C-alpha cells in the first residue's frame with residue numbers, strides 16, 4: 601500500500617511482520633513556531649508497523665494483523681487528533697500531534713497490547729507518512745527492552 605521502500609530495522613528475532621494501514625485525520629500543532637500547521641488541517645496518514653519475536657501464539661501468529669489495524673485505525677480515523685486526550689495535549693511538545701509524536705504514540709499503544717501477550721512480541725519500528733513528502737520513523741531505544 602505504501603508506495604515506498606521501508607527502512608529496515610536490524611534484529612535477531614526469527615519472525616518479523618509488517619502491517620500497512622492508513623487513516624484520515626485532522627490535527628493542528630499548538631505552537632506559534634509551527635507556522636501554517638497551527639491551523640486545523642487534515643491528512644491521510646500512512647502507517648507501517650514492524651513487530652518481531654521468536655514465539656508464535658496459539659493461532660500461529662506473532663500478533664493478528666487485524667488487531668494492529670484496530671489499535672491504530674479505531675483510535676484515530678476521522679478524528680481531530682488534538683481531541684484524543686489519552687494521547688495528546690496542548691501543553692507539552694512531546695504530546696503535540698506532530699508526525700514524530702503520532703509515531704511514538706502508535707508505538708506505545710501497540711507495545712502496551714503486545715505486553716499482554718504470552719508470546720511477548722516486540723514492536724521495533726513505526727513509520728508514519730503525513731504527506732507525500734514527509735514521514736517519520738520511530739524506533740524504541742534498545743528494541744524496547
Ligand SMILES: Nc1nc2c(c(=O)[nH]1)N=C([C@H](O)[C@H](O)COP(=O)(O)OP(=O)(O)OP(=O)(O)O)CN2
Nearest residue numbers: 629634637641643697698699700730731732733734
Ligand atoms: N518535523 C516536523 N515538521 C513538520 C510537521 C511535523 O509533524 N513534524 N508537520 C507539519 C505540518 O503539519 C504539515 O502537515 C506537513 O508539512 P510539510 O511536509 O511541510 O507539507 P507540505 O505539503 O507543505 O510540503 P511540500 O514539501 O510542499 O510537499 C510541518 N512540519
Ligand SMILES: [Zn+2]
Nearest residue numbers: 627637641643
Ligand atoms: Zn499536518
